[in-house]
Amino acid sequence: MHSSGAQLIVRLLEQQGIRLVSGIPGGPALPLYDALAQSTQIRHVLARHEQGAGFIAQGMARVSGHAAVCLASSGPGATNLVTAIADAKLDSIPLVCITAQVPSAMIGTDAFQEVDTYGISIPITKHNWLVRDVRDLLTIIPEAFRIAESGRPGPVWIDIPKDVLTASIDVAVLPLPGLRRAAPELNLDLLRRAAELINAAKTPVLYLGGGVIAANAGAAVTALAEQAGLPATMTLMALGAMPVDHPLSLGMLGMHGARYTNYALEEADLLVVLGARFDDRAIGNADKFCPKAAIIHIDIDMAELGKIRRPDVAIQGDVAAAVEQLRSRVQANPRAQWCARVAELKRQHPLALPHVEDPCSHYGLVHAVAAELDDEAVIVTDVGQHQMWVAQAYPFRRSRQWLTSGGLGTMGFGLPASIGASLAQPERTVVCFSGDGSLKMNIQEMDTAVEEGVNVKVIVMDNQSLGLVHQQQDMFYGKRIFAADYKRHTNFQKIAEGFGMQVFDLDASPDPRATLRSALKAKGPCLVHCSIDVQQKVFPMVPPGAANTEMIGG
Amino acid sequence: MGIPHEEQVFEKVVLELSVHNHPGVMSHVCGLFARRAFNVEGILCMPVDAGHESRIWLLVRNDARLAQMISQVEKLEDVIGVAQRGADRRVFEQLEAFFQ
Numbered sequence: 001m002h003s004s005g006a007q008l009i010v011r012l013l014e015q016q017g018i019r020l021v022s023g024i025p026g027g028p029a030l031p032l033y034d035a036l037a038q039s040t041q042i043r044h045v046l047a048r049h050e051q052g053a054g055f056i057a058q059g060m061a062r063v064s065g066h067a068a069v070c071l072a073s074s075g076p077g078a079t080n081l082v083t084a085i086a087d088a089k090l091d092s093i094p095l096v097c098i099t100a101q102v103p104s105a106m107i108g109t110d111a112f113q114e115v116d117t118y119g120i121s122i123p124i125t126k127h128n129w130l131v132r133d134v135r136d137l138l139t140i141i142p143e144a145f146r147i148a149e150s151g152r153p154g155p156v157w158i159d160i161p162k163d164v165l166t167a168s169i170d171v172a173v174l175p176l177p178g179l180r181r182a183a184p185e186l187n188l189d190l191l192r193r194a195a196e197l198i199n200a201a202k203t204p205v206l207y208l209g210g211g212v213i214a215a216n217a218g219a220a221v222t223a224l225a226e227q228a229g230l231p232a233t234m235t236l237m238a239l240g241a242m243p244v245d246h247p248l249s250l251g252m253l254g255m256h257g258a259r260y261t262n263y264a265l266e267e268a269d270l271l272v273v274l275g276a277r278f279d280d281r282a283i284g285n286a287d288k289f290c291p292k293a294a295i296i297h298i299d300i301d302m303a304e305l306g307k308i309r310r311p312d313v314a315i316q317g318d319v320a321a322a323v324e325q326l327r328s329r330v331q332a333n334p335r336a337q338w339c340a341r342v343a344e345l346k347r348q349h350p351l352a353l354p355h356v357e358d359p360c361s362h363y364g365l366v367h368a369v370a371a372e373l374d375d376e377a378v379i380v381t382d383v384g385q386h387q388m389w390v391a392q393a394y395p396f397r398r399s400r401q402w403l404t405s406g407g408l409g410t411m412g413f414g415l416p417a418s419i420g421a422s423l424a425q426p427e428r429t430v431v432c433f434s435g436d437g438s439l440k441m442n443i444q445e446m447d448t449a450v451e452e453g454v455n456v457k458v459i460v461m462d463n464q465s466l467g468l469v470h471q472q473q474d475m476f477y478g479k480r481i482f483a484a485d486y487k488r489h490t491n492f493q494k495i496a497e498g499f500g501m502q503v504f505d506l507d508a509s510p511d512p513r514a515t516l517r518s519a520l521k522a523k524g525p526c527l528v529h530c531s532i533d534v535q536q537k538v539f540p541m542v543p544p545g546a547a548n549t550e551m552i553g554g
Numbered sequence: 555m556g557i558p559h560e561e562q563v564f565e566k567v568v569l570e571l572s573v574h575n576h577p578g579v580m581s582h583v584c585g586l587f588a589r590r591a592f593n594v595e596g597i598l599c600m601p602v603d604a605g606h607e608s609r610i611w612l613l614v615r616n617d618a619r620l621a622q623m624i625s626q627v628e629k630l631e632d633v634i635g636v637a638q639r640g641a642d643r644r645v646f647e648q649l650e651a652f653f654q
Contacts, residue, residue, distance in 0.1 A: 118578060118581075119581060122578075122581055122582055122585050123585055123589050126631070127630075127631040127632075128578075130577075130578065147631060301629075302625050302628070302629075303622065303625035303626050303628075303629055305625075306621070306622065307622055
């Protein structure tokens, strides 16, 4: 079969099962877009900024667990994608990013819209390619999907010069689609040793990370916890792995974890770390984290084992498979004494949710939204105070119910990621909690949301400031608020209306709960605006560099 | 090259990397060491196997983070294998004469 490089790419994507791609065209990408226009299987979603395209793809990948595709042209198209790809790298999200490059003969001449995309993408991807020959597409495209989804997932980047897109090629048989590689085989001796440590432990705790979500191991982990009486804490990335109202759930740990959570970890004699990486926001000062605990660390990524804390037992492998193996070796044990102690800590040091009864307050709004939704909804956030309030207060009960930018902490993530989530799973209601600072960072994607008619409800918690910066200046910089408050109030309602979005204003509503209900039930995208008191803080808070037990507030 | 370290005497070791031979591999390897703040004191690279593969020798310090660094190198898709060499591969010593 005779085709161009661009047509071959489209056929390989179709064969890979890709039905949606997001992107923005430009000069060198035009051959690819021309081929895409002929596809009857792939729908292209036009973003309004390439970063939006990257986060739309992330939203698709985060709800589905499968690699999603974003496209851009050369130069600024490629550099605008960088933040979204780096974000995917830090949160281990499988993406295949395809950019066009100036023609091969012009590479290295500072041609118009030329940038060293290959060089720029090295540190923010699992792997990347500059395609030098059209025939290489036959191996690179399937390989890209295989790498993105295998082991610890992550983004890959394929940069393709325009002449490779237009070159012709004869292909008799298409290569097979790229499939996930099998996980490395588990070391059963180490698993036996791990089970012995669990059986002997008096005060063990499970520490669950995003790897539990990536491995679809939530149910297996919950079953292990129930079998062996293991209280479990979750990182920001793992919320939803175990229902937060499960009796064994300790909720989120770390910088903004509840007091009882961090106190319970302090008493742990064994920490079973599953698909987590001892991130500084989760563990605080590494030397003072769980000082009495032996450590079992299970992760698909060998390089995470011993990176921050030297484990007593380190096991490389798929978390779901490892937990199943542990279940057949761990004794049933209700561990009543330890669970009673944890319950006591919960009673003595609960998570404080001030003003939660008021739907127009920070925690109250989170609870009011949760009261209107079931577990099938997808909850997305941007980054800042609102993100932490939602993480603390929303009753997450399902893996992939919660999408947030964890590792990179990218403001502007929320709206485009919500669009991607809704495009991938249109039957779900997608709620995007945002702040006024974050929403402004990718507000142009309102246009995409309206054009696509996605079922995304943007709830902006508007405190007219960069709230988390404001909080830190207030607490740690002598109340010198600088460059963290916006002098003018932004009329988000008018902006949303300008993009053709429905608007609901809780400030002006005589019955905010009823208004919220109508907004969540409205068809298509809408904006819900609510003013939030700028003095409200995220508590408790572990000061940067301190031990997790040295919390302020809450 | 890289970030100067505190004056502490470490044993030096040679990492021998087998890699796919194509433009960009050196960027991947050197970039990884640089962004993880791990000093590389010497680099040699030559094609082998009729140019399909290259061999990279890295002269590094054997400090506490070496095992972690090797784990990170092994994750690079273009790295086929990593071996740690001591006195049996005196490549850098033999080259010293050229740098006098």
